[in-house]
Amino acid sequence: MTDRDWRPRYIQLAEELRQKIESGALRPDTPMPSEADLADSSGLSRTSVRNAIRQLREWGLVRAEQGRGTFIRAARKRVVRKNTDRYQWEKNRVHETEKERRSAGGTEFDTGLAVGNLRFYAEYRVIEAPEELAELFGISKGAKLLQRDYHTTAQAEEAPLGMSRSYIPHDIVAQNPALLDQANEPWPGGTQHQLFTVGIELDSITDHLTARPPLPHEAELLGIESGVSVIAIRKVSKDTAGRVVEIADAVYAGDRAEMVYEIMLERWNP
Amino acid sequence: MTDRDWRPRYIQLAEELRQKIESGALRPDTPMPSEADLADSSGLSRTSVRNAIRQLREWGLVRAEQGRGTFIRAARKRVVRKNTDRYQWEKNRVHETEKERRSAGGTEFDTGLAVGNLRFYAEYRVIEAPEELAELFGISKGAKLLQRDYHTTAQAEEAPLGMSRSYIPHDIVAQNPALLDQANEPWPGGTQHQLFTVGIELDSITDHLTARPPLPHEAELLGIESGVSVIAIRKVSKDTAGRVVEIADAVYAGDRAEMVYEIMLERWNP
DNA sequence: GAGTGGTCTAGACCACTGT
DNA sequence: CAGTGGTCTAGACCACTCC
Numbered sequence: 306m307t308d309r310d311w312r313p314r315y316i317q318l319a320e321e322l323r324q325k326i327e328s329g330a331l332r333p334d335t336p337m338p339s340e341a342d343l344a345d346s347s348g349l350s351r352t353s354v355r356n357a358i359r360q361l362r363e364w365g366l367v368r369a370e371q372g373r374g375t376f377i378r379a380a381r382k383r384v385v386r387k388n389t390d391r392y393q394w395e396k397n398r399v400h401e402t403e404k405e406r407r408s409a410g411g412t413e414f415d416t417g418l419a420v421g422n423l424r425f426y427a428e429y430r431v432i433e434a435p436e437e438l439a440e441l442f443g444i445s446k447g448a449k450l451l452q453r454d455y456h457t458t459a460q461a462e463e464a465p466l467g468m469s470r471s472y473i474p475h476d477i478v479a480q481n482p483a484l485l486d487q488a489n490e491p492w493p494g495g496t497q498h499q500l501f502t503v504g505i506e507l508d509s510i511t512d513h514l515t516a517r518p519p520l521p522h523e524a525e526l527l528g529i530e531s532g533v534s535v536i537a538i539r540k541v542s543k544d545t546a547g548r549v550v551e552i553a554d555a556v557y558a559g560d561r562a563e564m565v566y567e568i569m570l571e572r573w574n575p
Numbered sequence: 576m577t578d579r580d581w582r583p584r585y586i587q588l589a590e591e592l593r594q595k596i597e598s599g600a601l602r603p604d605t606p607m608p609s610e611a612d613l614a615d616s617s618g619l620s621r622t623s624v625r626n627a628i629r630q631l632r633e634w635g636l637v638r639a640e641q642g643r644g645t646f647i648r649a650a651r652k653r654v655v656r657k658n659t660d661r662y663q664w665e666k667n668r669v670h671e672t673e674k675e676r677r678s679a680g681g682t683e684f685d686t687g688l689a690v691g692n693l694r695f696y697a698e699y700r701v702i703e704a705p706e707e708l709a710e711l712f713g714i715s716k717g718a719k720l721l722q723r724d725y726h727t728t729a730q731a732e733e734a735p736l737g738m739s740r741s742y743i744p745h746d747i748v749a750q751n752p753a754l755l756d757q758a759n760e761p762w763p764g765g766t767q768h769q770l771f772t773v774g775i776e777l778d779s780i781t782d783h784l785t786a787r788p789p790l791p792h793e794a795e796l797l798g799i800e801s802g803v804s805v806i807a808i809r810k811v812s813k814d815t816a817g818r819v820v821e822i823a824d825a826v827y828a829g830d831r832a833e834m835v836y837e838i839m840l841e842r843w844n845p
Numbered sequence: 846g847a848g849t850g851g852t853c854t855a856g857a858c859c860a861c862t863g864t
Numbered sequence: 865c866a867g868t869g870g871t872c873t874a875g876a877c878c879a880c881t882c883c
Contacts (some may be wrong), residue, residue: 313852339868350854355869360600363633365788371869372861383785392838400843511837515653516786516804516829518635534786534804534829545842559786566836567781568659570666572815583871609849620873625850641850641879 315356318347319364322357326366326377333379337367340375365532365560378532387565392510395497424458426465427490431454431475441541442474442549447523448476451485456526464528466559471496477503477550496542496551505544512566513539516559527558534559585626588617589634596636596647603649607637610645635802635830654736659834661781665767676764694700694728696735697760701745711811712744712819719745726796734746734798737827741766747773747820766812766821775814781816782836783809797828804829 338346344356358375361367369375398406430452439446456468469532480503492499492536497507498530519527519535527535535556542551582590587602595601608616624793628645631637639645668676700722709716726738750773762769762829767777789797789805797805805826812821 315852336868350856352855353853356852358869363788364790369869370861370862372867374862374868385783388836389838393840396812396840396843423643455576457867464823506843507840508842509837509839511835512835513655514806514836515783515832516806518633518788518804532788534788536784536806562785564782565781566658566838567664567779568836569779570663570777572778573666573670573776585871606849611849620875622874623872626871628850639850640881642848642882644849644881 308400313356314347314349315353316360317485318343318349318354318357319360322361323366325366326361331377333377336376337372362530362532368530368532381560383561385563385565387567388510388512389565389567392507395495396507398494399498399501401494403493406498423442425491426454426456426458427487428454429485429487434472434474441552442472444474451475451478453487455473457488464558466561467555468523468526469553469555471551471553473500473551477505478503492564500544500550500573507542508545508547509543511541511543512564513541514564519556523556527556529558529560536562536564538564583626584617584619584727585623586630588613588619588624588627589630592736593634593636594620596631601647603647606644606646632800632802638800638802651830653831653833655833655835657837658780658782659835659837662777665765666777668764669768669771671764673763676768688754689690695761696724696726696728697757698724699755699757702741705812708742708822711822712742714744716815721745721748723757725760734828735796736831737825738793738826739823741821741823743770743821750774770814770820775820777812777820778817779813781811781812782834784834788825793826797826799828799830806834808834 322331322337331337337343337358340354340358343349343357344351347354349357356371357399358367362369366378367375368378417447432450432452433447434442434444434450436446438450439448442448442450450472451474453473454468455471456465458465478499481499483489484499484502494501500507515537516534517537519529519533523535524530524533529535536559538553538555538557540551540553540555541549542553544550592601592607601607605759607613607628610621610624610628613619613627614621617624619627628637628639632639636648637645638648642821702720703717704712704721706716708720709718712718712720713797717822719743720742723741723743724738725741726735728735743796748769751769753759754769764771770777779784785807786804789799789803793805794800794803799805806829808825808827810821811819812822812823814820
């Protein structure tokens with residue numbers, strides 16, 4: 306006598322299907338049996354079958370397309386961002402010629418794609434610093450901040466890999482009026498060069514990473530659905546005087562992005 | 576005339592409730608109206624109300640407890656792991672006395688808690704290297720690996736913050752038989768000290784971070800539910816000869832962990 | 846025992862995709 | 865057009881919590 310399975314029927318069904326997917330009996334990018342078929346073969350109502358499928362979606366194993374079917378998800382190819390190298394690479398580029406800086410930006414560094422194959426979006430606003438940011442910048446609440454939203458999409462992809470919102474104290478950027486005009490984006494050399502034009506050299510960048518489900522507008526822009534998480538990164542940049550000069554909140558599709566940090570350790574016997 | 580809202584009714588209800596939560600009209604750790612009440616007040620069926628609530632759970636805004644109610648989630652206090660400091664700290668400790676090493680481990684470093692307030696779990700197995708790992712280690716497929724599972728729980732918490740599975744080529748650890756016995760865990764000074772006993776000094780540690788929904792066993796162990804993601808980290812450690820000596824896959828609750836990496840940039844004018 | 850959320854049914858209509 | 869998944873209803877019973 307085997308023990309009776311005390312779990313809900315829809316979970317049992319979800320587990321059965323999970324087995325089939327992980328064993329390869331159901332193959333990536335092929336459709337699962339339809340809800341009606343599963344209801345027939347399992348003896349459950351369509352509602353319970355849908356519960357099972359929702360479970361599979363939450364596990365990130367399948368993707369439903371209205372009118373077409375429910376498909377096994379293939380593991381997505383990831384774009385690897387090695388931030389420990391990227392940030393230094395951006396810094397090194399500040400002193401190169403404009404022609405050189407124009408030739409490639411951060412996204413090209415990550416993806417290896419050429420500049421022409423990218424669609425770039427930028428929008429600037431001036432806002433009043435909320436308490437949380439004011440505290441991090443060491444400025445007073447309500448002081449003016451330049452807020453900039455960015456995202457970049459590879460021509461071949463339908464949705465960007467990530468999106469970011471950057472904040473810089475208005476006092477700092479206002480020293481160079483060109484920095485206040487979003488028409489100048491994409492700025493050759495990026496933020497580190499922009500800061501350089503107002504005399505700022507970065508000393509350190511600190512990334513704070515967390516994971517969470519996407520918010521509705523993030524899911525829409527990044528083209529992700531139930532069953533995909535996002536990597537949220539708060540990036541805090543300090544200049545050589547130890548002052549916080551930029552804070553950026555970036556969000557990346559968890560199934561398409563991989564963030565890499567290499568930590569070099571000091572030697573015992575130098 | 577306002578446009579008719581073309582979205583599903585349950586999404587509209589979810590959005591209304593989201594507004595109330597984010598505006599503070601519904602406060603953290605207090606219960607929402609019951610499903611029956613919401614069905615009455617909204618004119619929807621209980622099924623649709625449940626769909627709305629599921630949406631809120633997927634957004635991570637509420638938590639349902641059977642028999643008690645559905646509660647607004649308070650933002651959880653995060654444990655911050657600054658890996659750029661932590662790994663060097665662990666390396667520095669290798670040369671300290673055993674008494675000193677015994678006094679604190681990595682979790683204590685992160686949380687500030689004393690050793691006695693932690694429940695520690697470790698389990699060792701010997702496995703054959705699957706292709707993926709063999710390739711990373713530069714050894715042949717099927718070669719023996721020591722696989723070690725760990726998790727540590729703060730006495731005050733019901734669930735661990737994260738869990739990890741470490742792999743080390745068996746050839747390496749077998750040089751010190753004490754390293755093969757899980758009864759020696761928690762080993763004072765951790766993995767870096769264990770490797771030191773077989774003559775290995777680490778040169779670099781590379782973290783690869785992604786985000787995804789938890790697998791069932793992860794959700795259970797970490798005590799997380801629908802609406803919480805995990806941070807998955809593959810940590811690759813190389814010794815001073817450039818050889819990969821340990822690979823660890825760690826998973827952290829996305830709502831309780833924050834991973835921090837500080838990148839120091841080279842100066843333009845040294 | 847009253848009230849909560851969790852599971853489950855049997856059915857309906859809709860929006861979308863393919864042929 | 866038939867077939868798919870998405871929305872929605874009106875019920876039922878269960879497991880759990882709290883009084």
